[in-house]
Amino acid sequence: MSEILVQIDGKEVHAKETMTILEAAQCAGIRIPTLCHHEKLDSYGACRICTVEAEIGGRTVYVAACVRPVENNLVVRTRSEKVNNIRKVLLEELLAHAPDSVELLEMAQEYGADRNRFEKEASFCVLCGLCVRYCAEIKKKDAIGFVDRGARRAINFIPEIAAKECWNCKECFPLCPTSALQAAYVLTEALAFPGST
C-alpha cells in the first residue's frame, strides 16, 4: 500500500492511501471534532462538524474530514476563521433540536455558538444515525431505523425486534449525543411491550 504525504496544520503527515483526512489527523495527534463519526462504523458524513479547509487543485474547499480520503500533497487546515464559523452555525442549528445536549453545549462553548440563535424545534434527535448504524452494522439486529423524510425524519424502534433484543443490549445508548434515544426507547417500551418491565 503506497504512502500519501499530506500537510495538516503545517505538520507533514505520512498517511495510508485508504485513510480519510480525519484518520490521518488522528494518527498525527491532531484533533478534529466529530459528532456522527464512530471508528467502528462505516463513514456517514451527516453532521459536517468535522469540516476542514483543504487546498485541492489550487482551490480552497471545505470538506467533511471523516469521509474525504487523503490525497498526495493535500494541505489541510483544521481551524481557520471560516472553519470555526461553519462549525459554530452547524452547532447553533443542532442546538435548536437538542438544546440541552451536554456534548453539543461543550462544543458550543469552544466555538462560541449561541444555543438560542435559531427557533427551537426540539425533536431532541439530531439524526446523527449512530444508534441506527450501530444496531445494523455491529449488532446486525436492525431494531432501530429512520422513518419519514425531511423535517419529519426521526428514529423509530421496531417494537417486535426491540422487545426481544434491546433490553439486554442497550449498547447504543451511550452513543447518543442527546436524550432522544433513551426517550424513544422508554416510549416504545411503554407502548409496545409494557409487560416486559
Ligand code: SF4
Ligand atoms: S437518537 Fe441519538 S444516536 Fe440516534 S440518530 Fe438521534 S441523536 Fe443520533
Ligand code: FES
Ligand atoms: S463527523 Fe464528519 S460528518 Fe459528522
